[in-house]
Amino acid sequence: MNMNDINRVYQNLFGFIPAPTEARHEVTLQVRPEELELHEMFRKNSMESKYIPEKYVQIMLFGMLLMLAAPGAKVHLIASRRAGASWDELFDVAKLAFLFKGLSAFNFGMSLIKEVMESEKNNN
Numbered sequence: 001m002n003m004n005d006i007n008r009v010y011q012n013l014f015g016f017i018p019a020p021t022e023a024r025h026e027v028t029l030q031v032r033p034e035e036l037e038l039h040e041m042f043r044k045n046s047m048e049s050k051y052i053p054e055k056y057v058q059i060m061l062f063g064m065l066l067m068l069a070a071p072g073a074k075v076h077l078i079a080s081r082r083a084g085a086s087w088d089e090l091f092d093v094a095k096l097a098f099l100f101k102g103l104s105a106f107n108f109g110m111s112l113i114k115e116v117m118e119s120e121k122n123n124n
Helices: 003-014 019-031 033-047 054-067 072-082 087-101 103-123
Strands: none
Touching: 003 019, 003 033, 003 072, 019 033, 054 072, 054 087, 054 103, 072 087, 072 103, 087 103
């Protein structure tokens, strides 16, 4: 697996390569290049399901990361949209986060959804 193949995966998923992912790739290539392929194989094995469609994998990842208030929630929100998720589906994911994590998780979700909505409007 070469860097072009690896980068293509992220381009297809998100439309760009997230900065933390890019940093992981650069540092791993400098420090432990033999491990990069292992990281990517593990990521692929963990994220791709024979049983759960891509849209729902991405929606679940968005929700899980939303519960943690993790910055990665935004890229999985973007990937959810690219995989066909509606705003209503994503709103409901944020509501579920509210149920178990509180208003701050819901607010975080709404701010991310608003950012991506605006970005989509500007790109259309």
